Amino acid sequence: MLLVVNLRHLAKHNLVLQGELPARELDIDTHDEVIRVTQPLRVDAEVQKLAKSLLLRGELRLALDCLCVRCLKPFQHRLAIEDWTCHVPLDGEEAARVVNDCVDLTPYVREDILLALPQHPLCDPKCHGLKQPDIGKAKKSGTGLVGKDPSAWAELDKLQL
Numbered sequence: 001m002l003l004v005v006n007l008r009h010l011a012k013h014n015l016v017l018q019g020e021l022p023a024r025e026l027d028i029d030t031h032d033e034v035i036r037v038t039q040p041l042r043v044d045a046e047v048q049k050l051a052k053s054l055l056l057r058g059e060l061r062l063a064l065d066c067l068c069v070r071c072l073k074p075f076q077h078r079l080a081i082e083d084w085t086c087h088v089p090l091d092g093e094e095a096a097r098v099v100n101d102c103v104d105l106t107p108y109v110r111e112d113i114l115l116a117l118p119q120h121p122l123c124d125p126k127c128h129g130l131k132q133p134d135i136g137k138a139k140k141s142g143t144g145l146v147g148k149d150p151s152a153w154a155e156l157d158k159l160q161l
């Protein structure tokens, strides 16, 4: 499928976008070696024409090929954006390009996927990564909190999003 909608059709009724967008069409360059997009994007959305914009609502799902930033293990991260909404302006400076009454929604979907990519992919939120010699020493100090530090950082990372 392609994420192209015809405005004349939309004037009459809402359109449903349902299917898979090939990775080459989504064309996401993560600029990052730990995340690769090779699987198709699953789209299940409804497009509604408002007075000066298009409203997209639905779900986006994409399996990402990731490398854990802690232990370097390859794993698949299933990205799911539920309750996805997106406004595509048809008026003003930011207006979408209309060609033969059609609007390509791919750039807007690409933008939202980029924003939703994990900042630091982890194979498991509790991944302790590669064994480091200094962890053994720290444990001997008896605080008992050392092992929890990595997940504490993960929580902080989430907040920074």
Ligand SMILES: [Zn+2]
Pocket: 068, 069, 070, 071, 072, 073, 122, 123, 124, 127, 128, 129
């Ligand atoms: Zn890991």
